Amino acid sequence: MTRIEANDLFDIYGPLLTERQREILALSIQEDLSFGEIAAELGISRAAAADAVKRGETLLSQYEKRLGVAGIRRKVLELLEGQPALQDQVRQLYASAGVPSSTF
Structure with a gap:
């Protein structure tokens, strides 16, 4: 697991x-x-x-394997590349769900 991946997973699953x-x-x-x-x-x-x-780090990996939030976020980012208005809307959705802004 890279430091960036670990940081993303920590931001998402740290509260667990x-x-x-x-x-x-x-x-x-x-x-x-x-x-x-x-x-x-x-x-x-x-x-x-x-x-x-x-x-x-093992726990973070297990959470991601079971829940897949980071993987979904990556796919959403790929789909929204070059579409700033939609990116802002998705950021707002993530924020309303309590997902830290640093994860998006």
Whole structure:
């Protein structure tokens, strides 16, 4: 999973994670911290940080496999390419559904 894919999935499915999972994945995905840096920040071992990041990314992948929100969003973007008025309408729909604007 690329950093961009992980960030998209985190934006979409982050609310489904526990607070601690969100905290650790935010440090990894959004802040781009290494396992060692995460460990130092949270007072845990490097191995615990690595395990938590891997488990969190696995959960994000599983959510996407089951729900497919990111894949649908990509298809919608492809269909709307070059149509700014429709893009704005879709952004409004996503916003009304509570999907973060950074995911569109």
